[in-house]
Each structure stands twice: as C-alpha cells, then as structure tokens.
Amino acid sequence: GENVEQHPSTLSVQEGDSAVIKCTYSDSASNYFPWYKQELGKGPQLIIDIRSNVGEKKDQRIAVTLNKTAKHFSLHITETQPEDSAVYFCAASSPGTYKYIFGTGTRLKVLA
Amino acid sequence: DTGVSQNPRHKITKRGQNVTFRCDPISEHNRLYWYRQTLGQGPEFLTYFQNEAQLEKSRLLSDRFSAERPKGSFSTLEIQRTEQGDSAMYLCASSLGYPDPDTQYFGPGTRLTVL
Numbered sequence: 001g002e003n004v005e006q007h008p009s010t011l012s013v014q015e016g017d018s019a020v021i022k023c024t025y026s027d028s029a030s031n032y033f034p035w036y037k038q039e040l041g042k043g044p045q046l047i048i049d050i051r052s053n054v055g056e057k058k059d060q061r062i063a064v065t066l067n068k069t070a071k072h073f074s075l076h077i078t079e080t081q082p083e084d085s086a087v088y089f090c091a092a093s094s095p096g097t098y099k100y101i102f103g104t105g106t107r108l109k110v111l112a
Numbered sequence: 113d114t115g116v117s118q119n120p121r122h123k124i125t126k127r128g129q130n131v132t133f134r135c136d137p138i139s140e141h142n143r144l145y146w147y148r149q150t151l152g153q154g155p156e157f158l159t160y161f162q163n164e165a166q167l168e169k170s171r172l173l174s175d176r177f178s179a180e181r182p183k184g185s186f187s188t189l190e191i192q193r194t195e196q197g198d199s200a201m202y203l204c205a206s207s208l209g210y211p212d213p214d215t216q217y218f219g220p221g222t223r224l225t226v227l
Binding site: 004006031032034036041042043044045046049089091093094095096097098099100101102103104105 | 116118143145152153154155156157160167168170203212213215216217218219220221223
C-alpha cells in the first residue's frame, strides 16, 4: 500500500547550522508534498509544500526539493534557531484520494 | 481566530464509556478530515467529508467510531465503548477543495486518554 518513509527520526544541530530531513514515497501517482511542524501539545502546522510540477521551492530559511524519478523529497532549514526545535512531518497525497500519507516524523533539536 | 478549532482539548474517560469530540473548520472550507495520531507516529487518516457527505472511511474506523457533519459546517466524532487502544490524539483538518490535492489545515487536536 501507500507508504512514506522519513529519516532521520531524531536530529540535533547547533544553532546556525543547517538541517535536512528526507522522505521517500511509494505511490508514483503522488503529486503534492506538504511539510508540517508540530510543537508539543499542538496540532501540525503547515510550513511549506511542493507540487510535482516543480523541483524546488523556497520560503526564507526553509526550502523543499523534489526528485520525482527517485520518489524522494527533502526539507532544508538553514540558519537554524532554537524555536525551530519541534517534530517535523512530511506527507504525500495523490489526486482524487483526499487523504495524506504521513511519515513517522523527525524530532529536531537546535542546541543554543 | 479563524483557524480550525477542536473541543475538548483533553478528555479522560474510563474504558467502556462513550466520548464525543467536536471540530469547527475554517469557515469557507467545504472539506473536513479526521486523523488519529499515536505517540511517536504521524497522523493516520480516519475519514473525510465533502460538505455534509462522508465520502471515505479508513479501515481504522471500526464500528465503534462514527462521524457526522450534519450541516456541512462543524463535525463530531463519537467513539462508543472506548478501549485503552483508543488512547490517542484526534486531529481535525479542513481544506478549500481545490486544487487537487489541496492543502489541509489542522486544528490543535483532542487528546483522549482511556483508563
């Protein structure tokens, strides 16, 4: 069935360094890939998304890249700050299916 | 606040009791989703509404679970005869309905603990 794998499960970086989280999806029909940030006790918050008609999208310190051939997509956070510490989830969705398939999450810790 | 709201935020109940959660979506959104999230996992899809019609249900949604969206606005999720395995965060999301796939915006969730 549909599956999204996410790595690493935990990631610690020094403040100011970059962080990269990678996801792989199984359904070749997937064409929409959102990323969510979830803080303790809160719901997931959309931080960036990408559709399959582009290979990269950037929003200030956050960027997402997509490799459709390899069925990989990645989140890049530059100049990390302590407030970036949270759990990050990738997801994939296909046309007409409505539901998102989520990865298992990456706990990012930014050390001051 | 124009985001998705959920009530209650926390619910503690004893095994065998019934519980009901409410979700109020973003006002102009006609799609509404319920997901379940257990500790250390990503959200898992439960069910989806287009206006008042429930169009898809996951096999995770056993007969003890029922969801409604009677007027195409707020939605309720009821769990009957709760079991300890039902303990989880129940998330609601809403979306505009276009483009396809569209962007889902999540509420803060209801954390259920079944004793």
